Structure formats: structure tokens, C-alpha cells
Amino acid sequence: MTIERHTKGLALRAIRQAAGGQRLRLRENIAGYLFLMPFLLGLAAIIAGPLVSSLYMSFTNYAAFGDPQWIGFDNYMRAFSDPRMWAAASVTTTYVLTAVPTVVVVALLLAVFLNRGIQFLAVYRAIFYIPSLIGGSVAVALLWRQIFGAEGLLNYTLQAIGIDHRISWIGSPDTALSTLVILQAWQFGSAMIIFLAGLRQIPQSYYEAARIDGANGIQQFFYVTLPMLAPVILFNTVMSMIGAFQAFNSAYIISSGSGGPADSTLFFTLYLYQQGFVNFDFGYASALGWLLILVVATATAVLLIVTRRWIHYGEDA
The missing domain is CATH 1.10.3720.10 (MetI-like)
Incomplete structure (x- = not known):
């Protein structure tokens, strides 16, 4: 019985240490994402929008004035020629x-x-x-x-x-x-x-x-x-x-x-x-x-x- 209680105690201690390690890693991950948040927000607001917009425009006939007209892959075919x-x-x-x-x-x-x-x-x-x-x-x-x-x-x-x-x-x-x-x-x-x-x-x-x-x-x-x-x-x-x-x-x-x-x-x-x-x-x-x-x-x-x-x-x- 003494050995069994000792084994259970070691197991519980290992579980607590593992849980504590997971909580520590979670806190570190949260801190890391918080530090990355300004960059991620800037990426989403400043880069992602224009990037998606340019992808759409690449399939259109779009000049400085007027609305873009969908032309499919014509711009890409034009580039290769x-x-x-x-x-x-x-x-x-x-x-x-x-x-x-x-x-x-x-x-x-x-x-x-x-x-x-x-x-x-x-x-x-x-x-x-x-x-x-x-x-x-x-x-x-x-x-x-x-x-x-x-x-x-x-x-x-x-x-x-x-x-x-x-x-x-x-x-x-x-x-x-x-x-x-x-x-x-x-x-x-x-x-x-x-x-x-x-x-x-x-x-x-x-x-x-x-x-x-x-x-x-x-x-x-x-x-x-x-x-x-x-x-x-x-x-x-x-x-x-x-x-x-x-x-x-x-x-x-x-x-x-x-x-x-x-x-x-x-x-x-x-x-x-x-x-x-x-x-x-x-x-x-x-x-x-x-x-x-x-x-x-x-x-x-x-x-x-x-x-x-x-x-x-x-x-x-």
C-alpha cells in the first residue's frame, strides 16, 4: 500500500507539472501573439486588402477612370505575348x-x-x-x-x-x-x-x-x-x-x-x-x-x- 500511494503521488505530481508546463506555454503563446498583434493588424488592414484587390483587378480591364470590366485571363495571356x-x-x-x-x-x-x-x-x-x-x-x-x-x-x-x-x-x-x-x-x-x-x-x-x-x-x-x-x-x-x-x-x-x-x-x-x-x-x-x-x-x-x-x-x- 505504501508503494502504491507513493506511485500515485508521483503520478499526480507529474500530472501537475505537465499541466503547469501547458499553462506556462499557453501564457507564453498568448504573450507572443499580443506582441505580434500590431504587425498582424497592419498586415490585415494595409497589405491583405490591397493584395486581394489587386488579384481581382488582374482579371479585369481597369483604367484610371471607369469601372473594372471582368475579362478573365486576358491580361495574363497578353503578358505572355x-x-x-x-x-x-x-x-x-x-x-x-x-x-x-x-x-x-x-x-x-x-x-x-x-x-x-x-x-x-x-x-x-x-x-x-x-x-x-x-x-x-x-x-x-x-x-x-x-x-x-x-x-x-x-x-x-x-x-x-x-x-x-x-x-x-x-x-x-x-x-x-x-x-x-x-x-x-x-x-x-x-x-x-x-x-x-x-x-x-x-x-x-x-x-x-x-x-x-x-x-x-x-x-x-x-x-x-x-x-x-x-x-x-x-x-x-x-x-x-x-x-x-x-x-x-x-x-x-x-x-x-x-x-x-x-x-x-x-x-x-x-x-x-x-x-x-x-x-x-x-x-x-x-x-x-x-x-x-x-x-x-x-x-x-x-x-x-x-x-x-x-x-x-x-x-x-
């Missing part, structure tokens, strides 16, 4: 495939350099982060025109070292998009900070073991740093890719909204803007917007699926 839409898609794809790897590589290399325990690390980190704060703003885009123009700083520097190259890098179809890639790569600060945080989480014992096995610095980078940092690399790649697909300001300012020269900087978002706010064809612009959403979602899903085999997280180790 629109040569300028395909030109914008080509420019955007080229931009994504060049700008995203450039940003990730530059941010990673600088993070590895700053993680070596150099003096004044906080100062360097702040300096390198400044470009991400000002980003591709109007002022920076205008400055880019002064740097890469025919009489800009780049040509002046080349002339000073004996290279007479007086073309407008922004005004040439062959180089205009490259200047925007450089502008995007200049905004590496956010990715660099995330890489720094990831590098700090790699146990030093791994590097010590690699050094004992005779691995040099380059081998440690490829066999320790990159595998351990793979989830962070994936995160930065996905976020940079989504941002690159949505790039707009730099192309709009540098090309004065035209996407020139010769549509070489005609980003998809810029063409969408032209259709919606220049031609006032809101139905077609909405369809283009939803096509962009589908492309970004598909590209993100493919990237996650492809990289799933060689990226391992902490709980998978």
Missing part, C-alpha cells in the same frame, strides 16, 4: 543571377575578414554597414550617375592613369546594367552582419581539430566555415534574391523612368510601374504584379528544395 514584358523579365533575371552572388560573396568575405579579431571591429562594422542604411536611395542613384557618367569620376580616374575611355557607363546598353549590379553589391552591410553572427556560432574546437590535422587557412574556410555557415548562406541568398527581383529605385532614377538605354535597365518592377502609373492600365499592371509574385515564390521554393540535400542544421547533426 508582350515582347517588352519578356525583355523586362530577361533584364531582371540577368540582374538577379549576377547581383545576388556578388552581394553574398562580398558580404561573406568581409565578414570572415572582420571575424579575425582585428582592432576597432565595431568601427569597421559600422562603416561597412552604412551603405545598407542609405541603400539605393534617390541620392545614391543620382550619385551613381555622376560616378558612371561620360564625365564622371570613373572616367576621370581612368584618364588619370592613362586610359582614355570617355563613354557613359550608364548610357551604354552594354554596361548600364552592370552599374546597377555594382550599386546592389555596394549594399552588402545587412548580409555581412548576419554572416558575422553566424561565424560567431561556429565552435572554435572545429578549427582546432582542422589545424591539428594539418589544414591551412584556405582549407579551414572550405571544409569548416562554409559547411557550418551553409544555412546562413542560404538565408542571405534567399533574402538577396527576393530583394533583387523587387529592385526598382536605382533603375528608375538612373534611367529617368524609361528603363533605357535600349531597355537594358528595364526591370520587371519598372515595367509594371510604367503600365500602372504611366499608361494607367491597372488591370494589366496587377497581372504583372501577380506574375512576379509567382516567379519569386517558385524561385524561392526551387532554391530551398535544391539546397536541402547539402545544408544541415544544428538539430540534424
Whole structure:
């Protein structure tokens, strides 16, 4: 009987502890949702409404004046037969495939350099982060025109070292998009900070073991740093890719909204803007917007699926 009472007592204590743990988790969940409430309300009131409205408008013929007229999938069929839409898609794809790897590589290399325990690390980190704060703003885009123009700083520097190259890098179809890639790569600060945080989480014992096995610095980078940092690399790649697909300001300012020269900087978002706010064809612009959403979602899903085999997280180790 004593053993039986003791067993029942332990069972009751376990039940009370489980119930207490459930109540604690419930309180934590409630607190979490309360903190998320402003964002959720803003999402519902500011984003969800226009999103659903744009989806409806994508199936209509809707200009600036008049009521929308339902036309079904005509806007989407029009998009697939629109040569300028395909030109914008080509420019955007080229931009994504060049700008995203450039940003990730530059941010990673600088993070590895700053993680070596150099003096004044906080100062360097702040300096390198400044470009991400000002980003591709109007002022920076205008400055880019002064740097890469025919009489800009780049040509002046080349002339000073004996290279007479007086073309407008922004005004040439062959180089205009490259200047925007450089502008995007200049905004590496956010990715660099995330890489720094990831590098700090790699146990030093791994590097010590690699050094004992005779691995040099380059081998440690490829066999320790990159595998351990793979989830962070994936995160930065996905976020940079989504941002690159949505790039707009730099192309709009540098090309004065035209996407020139010769549509070489005609980003998809810029063409969408032209259709919606220049031609006032809101139905077609909405369809283009939803096509962009589908492309970004598909590209993100493919990237996650492809990289799933060689990226391992902490709980998978």
C-alpha cells in the first residue's frame, strides 16, 4: 500500500507539472501573439486588402477612370505575348543571377575578414554597414550617375592613369546594367552582419581539430566555415534574391523612368510601374504584379528544395 500511494503521488505530481508546463506555454503563446498583434493588424488592414484587390483587378480591364470590366485571363495571356514584358523579365533575371552572388560573396568575405579579431571591429562594422542604411536611395542613384557618367569620376580616374575611355557607363546598353549590379553589391552591410553572427556560432574546437590535422587557412574556410555557415548562406541568398527581383529605385532614377538605354535597365518592377502609373492600365499592371509574385515564390521554393540535400542544421547533426 505504501508503494502504491507513493506511485500515485508521483503520478499526480507529474500530472501537475505537465499541466503547469501547458499553462506556462499557453501564457507564453498568448504573450507572443499580443506582441505580434500590431504587425498582424497592419498586415490585415494595409497589405491583405490591397493584395486581394489587386488579384481581382488582374482579371479585369481597369483604367484610371471607369469601372473594372471582368475579362478573365486576358491580361495574363497578353503578358505572355508582350515582347517588352519578356525583355523586362530577361533584364531582371540577368540582374538577379549576377547581383545576388556578388552581394553574398562580398558580404561573406568581409565578414570572415572582420571575424579575425582585428582592432576597432565595431568601427569597421559600422562603416561597412552604412551603405545598407542609405541603400539605393534617390541620392545614391543620382550619385551613381555622376560616378558612371561620360564625365564622371570613373572616367576621370581612368584618364588619370592613362586610359582614355570617355563613354557613359550608364548610357551604354552594354554596361548600364552592370552599374546597377555594382550599386546592389555596394549594399552588402545587412548580409555581412548576419554572416558575422553566424561565424560567431561556429565552435572554435572545429578549427582546432582542422589545424591539428594539418589544414591551412584556405582549407579551414572550405571544409569548416562554409559547411557550418551553409544555412546562413542560404538565408542571405534567399533574402538577396527576393530583394533583387523587387529592385526598382536605382533603375528608375538612373534611367529617368524609361528603363533605357535600349531597355537594358528595364526591370520587371519598372515595367509594371510604367503600365500602372504611366499608361494607367491597372488591370494589366496587377497581372504583372501577380506574375512576379509567382516567379519569386517558385524561385524561392526551387532554391530551398535544391539546397536541402547539402545544408544541415544544428538539430540534424
